[in-house]
Amino acid sequence: MTTEYSGTGDPARSLALLWRTREKASRKGGDLSVERIVRAAIEVADAEGLAALSMRKVAERLGVGTMTLYTHVPGKGELLDVMLDTVYGETARPEQVEGGWRGRLTQIAQENFALYLRHPWLLQVATTRPPLGPNLIAKYEYELRAVDGIGLTDLEMDAVVTLVTGYVHGAARPAVEAAQASRDTGMTEQQWWHAHAPYLEKVLDPNRFPLAARVGTTAGQEYQAAGDPARAFEFGLARLLDGVAVLVADRAGAAPAGVTDG
Template sequence: MAQDDVPAELGRLWRLPAAAPVGRPAELGIDRIVGAAVAVADREGLSGVSLAKVAKELGYTAMSLYRHVGSKDELLVLMGDAAEGTPPESGPAPGDWREGTRQWAFALRERFVRHPWLADLPVSGPPSGPNAVAWLDAGLRALRGTGLGWGDKVGIVSVLSGYVRTMSSMARQMEEGRRGTGLDQAQVERDYGRSLARLVDPERFPDAAALFASDVFEAPAEQPAAGAEDPDFAFGLELVLDGVAAAIAAAKAPPARPTS
């Protein structure tokens, strides 16, 4: 398929061949531009990315980049697809939808940990790049034997990816909030619980007051080692998967008999 058959931005996202415009530097291409942009984002965050800065990284002018990338918005889409990469090929035995979706979610979260700025990317539409479609395909494949319809399966993949994105963003923001305080997460939770215990009025907030009077913040769960599964993420993920299990059970249940 030639790029003329699809919108230009989509053609560049899928790296479809296109005629090189006059004056295009032969050694500069989309992959080099996107690679440099991802490196800037990894180093400085998404706010540090601009066409001018990326061009400077590569030793070109910003105008040179516009011959390959139509706008900064397009560059962000290209960066997101590149940083997500492709999902792992290995997985559980066919039919084990829960383990399949669990592995899918943790694998996607690993990409967000590797590139924290992914959670800051604007959501401009449904998956459209080759890597984004690969993740969609892998998620659908994990749900293949559930008996659910396409709409339900797409909805589940969307909910799971949204959960990964939100939890990754929260974890990064909390880490940034601790930065410079010299406190670890356990100390932050302990100080939070003690402070709120003094502030929360049991008459006004009875259940919240009971929470802060408990020892839940005094002895938080042991923090995982680097690279280990995040217990908070895992807990929420299992709740989401419980909902998926209920949807699967409902889809397989025989229709209710009408009452006379």
């Protein structure tokens, strides 16, 4: 469930902080900086979730007074924007990726998927008003280059990038939730499945639920769990890129290329 919104801080202050156009000197604790504050905030969110994030909690982690943070960061809204922009800078952006536009979009999707696994709190932030910082802009520039020159209009390029990253956002949620459930309960998805599957077999009537019984049994035997989020992500991404291939072929006036079976 979304608990926070990006872009809620003062625009002038947020952009100045994101682009580091004006960083005040600390009145005390001379080694304190925006970078240290943001890293501490990310550590809090990674370890305890976004609900636990507060200026007080960040100050405690740094061993300083809460008011000291405000000499560098105006408030939580601006802090969240810089946290987002900072982690956006983690995605790898190799210049050469095999497989043409499809390989490039696959690499981008996989990097974004991994980013959500490293920082699950990203799923708790609505970013329809994104933090317009240097890392976000650089990430967007790189992602657009994946589909530049393949015959799409500028709006179609933006739409394809939005489609892929939006898909990743949805596909990452089950993977994040599975990891969190394993951590919080001390039971892996496989252990949970093996504990429940024998009892399900006793109560599930294949005559009443023929498809659920047949397909569910096949999937359960294959995954040894109720599902496999990583495998579902890869399957869905391939189907999504098949659709993009149709669009690219349509713009080129040719038969679709790059459509695969898996």
